[in-house]
Amino acid sequence: MSKVTNYISEAFEELRTNVTWPEWADVQKYTVVVAVFSVVFALATAGVDKLFEEGLAAIFTVLK
Template sequence: MAKVTNYISEAFTELKTNVTWPEWSEVQRLTIIVAVFSILFALATFAVDRGFEVVVARIYDFLKN
C-alpha cells in the first residue's frame, strides 16, 4: 500500500512542478475549436447515416415491387 501512496504522491508532485500548463485563454480557444469540430463531425455522420437510410429504403422498395 505504501508503494501506491508513494506513486500517487510523486505523480501529484510532478504535475505541480514539471508540467507546463497552458494559459486560460488558450484552454478556452482550444475548447471552442474542439466543440466546433465535434459538432461538424456529428452533422457529417448524421448526413451519411441519413443518406444510407434513404438508399437502402429505395433498394428495398425497388426489390419489393
C-alpha cells in the same frame, strides 16, 4: 500500501513541477475549436446516416 501512497505523491509532485500547463485563454480557445468540430462531425455523420438510410430504403423498395 505505502508504495501506492508514494506513487500518488510523486505523480502529483511531477504534475506540479514538470508539466507545462497551457494558459487559460488557450484552454478556452481550444475548447471552442473542439466543440465546433464535434458539432460539425456529428452533423456530417447524421447526414451520411440519412443518405444510407434513404438509399437502402430505395433499394429495398425496388427489390420488393
